[in-house]
Amino acid sequence: MKIAIAGFGALGSRLGVKLQHAGHEVTGIDGWPAHIAAINTDGLTVIHEDQAPKKYFVPIVTPTEVTGEYDLIILLTKTPQLDRMLSDIANIITQKTKLLVLSNGLGNIEVIEKHVGRDQILAGVTLWTSSLVKPGEIHTTGTGSIKLQAVGNADVNPIVEALNQANLNVEVTDDVLKAIWHKAGINSVLNPLSVLLDANILEFGTAGNAMDLALHILNEIQKVGASQGIKVDIPGIMSDLTNLLAPENAGNHYPSMYQDIQNGKYTEIDFLNGYFAKIGRQENIDTPFNALITNLIHAKEDIERVKLAKQKETFEI
Known part of the structure; x- marks a missing residue:
């Protein structure tokens, strides 16, 4: 599956690495120049608990530079910046693209509905964690899970299958709110x-x-x-x-x-x-x-x- 992660900070980077490792084509989208430069130059450094650092090479671009078509866009942009992010990446959102919002806080669904129809929106919550310690480096601990639900009538099964291929422990709920x-x-x-x-x-x-x-x-x-x-x-x-x-x-x-x-x-x-x-x-x-x-x-x-x-x-x- 071709997946973009909008908001490729601490958590976005962790999910991106896991999805890429599972065989998906992943692109990170972020607005922090130092973070983008570090990853594109030296790769993303991931330190999990007391294990040795590992390097991963996930392509990452700014919102105005991203191109192509994607099956899934995972939204991890903070709520105050979500509307701007969706406007900037509008060119990669087709009618077939599903948008899964995992951002913290309330009010995200209402923002996304300004840009796409309800049948393209999946809303979820996650207990995965990660810390961005400096540009291009994250520290991770423990494991996590994701609960999600289609806001409209989207078929969530392909998305759930893809995410679970990356061991993201996804569960479908009937009461996402x-x-x-x-x-x-x-x-x-x-x-x-x-x-x-x-x-x-x-x-x-x-x-x-x-x-x-x-x-x-x-x-x-x-x-x-x-x-x-x-x-x-x-x-x-x-x-x-x-x-x-x-x-x-x-x-x-x-x-x-x-x-x-x-x-x-x-x-x-x-x-x-x-x-x-x-x-x-x-x-x-x-x-x-x-x-x-x-x-x-x-x-x-x-x-x-x-x-x-x-x-x-x-x-x-």
Whole structure:
């Protein structure tokens, strides 16, 4: 299968390597010049846990440079940039192309519907993890899975078969919105709290009040979900959080928001905790924890960007 991965960062790179290894023709699409140059020059370096580094050569181009026709485009672009990405790669999307969105956060399906029909859209969630430590190098831990569903009437079987050839542990669900809210609940705990506590997932779990913090966030999300007709399964989310703490799963992983902050990027907080706080305001539901976390992450974004700018000025001098 000919597959493009739009958003070839930490997770996109990991999935791309696995799909290429399974025999699929994979092209990465990304907008970070240093990352593109590193991969196209020296290959993608992958370090899995304590194993020796391995090199993989996956072609990668910018969104405006990509050409050809693709059977599947996996969308891992962060939600704030998704609309722009789809506009830039419009020339490679045919009526036969399926788009599978695995990006974190809520609101992605609505954005994609502006560009293609519902029968071309697959929505999913993934528990695969990866860390982009520098341009052209990722560190991976544990294993993961993917749940997906056709938004319209697309035949998902060829896609599922192709992804499972790469051992991506794909499962078809009949309630992807519930799964997306489930994953958003997990991310609304682990992503911002890893930033605010300067901790990976395992370190977060060592905090005596870690699960109390999680419950405060999730109780608000459950109330917001009920107002939207979504049943948020708090015990299920808490069970998944507990499993993710284990080193063999994702315990040694620093979530993507932590990585974004370290790299001076804006985060997806407005499509996680911020999304729930916004809906809460609209529905007159109190969400003080999610609102506070959103404001703290925005403050952290500003602080870290100023620090990085000063470091750059010092280096240039």
